[in-house]
Amino acid sequence: MRFSRYGRIRPSEITDQEVWRKRRQLITAGMAAGAGLLLGGIGSQAGAAMTGPGKNRKILLSGESAYGGNLAPTEYEHITTYNNFYELGYGKEAPAENAAALKTRPWSVKVSGECARPGLMDMEDILKLDQEERIYRFRCVEAWAMVVPWVGFPLGKFLQRFQPTSKAKYVEFETLYDPQRLPGQKRTVLDWPYREGLRIDEAMHPLAFMATGLYGEVLPGQNGAPLRLVIPWKYGFKNIKSIVSIRFVEKQPINSWQATAANEYGFYANVNPDVPHPRWSQKRHRVLGRGVFGGKEDTLLFNGYADEVASLYSGMDLRKYF
């Protein structure tokens, strides 16, 4: 069990967490009973966010949470109704309202580039990989944060299956391009498809995670169904949603926000209270669900995961490589 510095729980949060623990015990009990890989039937993804957990298809966890078990999760309703997903609209509520457009089957992920075993993997096979729960602190570049009980698998373990070569210095990710399923792509707000990149050692770090679900269920569309990235020590925009392509490359890729406003969004995007965004400070942020007045917290370097990840950047000027 690892505990980050976000481990302190306020008395007001304890009830939420207890409710969640009980649900997790039920999920684990289901696993012990040998109930197949996926529990339950196919739930409708669209609109489920409004009704809370229990509507979407359950994902069976292969083991107890290895990370963040001491963090109190933000309520499901907040996590699924305050989103950034420009392909599904531009206001924070728009992605939840428009998520029905995003049909997530059929879905496959193409892995290509500098690797010995490139391939195409169907989403149903991806869901058959060992799924675990990790409760990570999630911090957006704007001044808000939440704690999300993600379900998924370590990114590095997944990438190793494709045997990256010594030329694979970076990994590039791409979102689905389909203006029918992602209608926001009919407008050229960004240069679609959304793209992101990681250095190979960042991608292989044990904290780096591919999420297939949250709160024990498959991801709602607005949170990046059926598969999205979660890099807990980086700003939210690195966490690319609805991924269809992963490519091992030799040169540092350019991500979508860098391509749009390079002075505001860098490649590294490590959470850093000492590097202000040109239009706002990064020193403090609001925690969703804690009320308008009660929810401000100091931002920590690497989002509180410095003990685990600072060594990835030793010797680098984090003001220059922001």
Ligand code: MTE
């Ligand atoms: N991925 C795609 N494809 N399109 C987007 O607009 N927004 C990013 C990131 N991934 C985005 C995306 C931004 S700016 C943030 S803060 C997070 O998703 C938000 O994730 P959440 O809605 O699950 O909280």
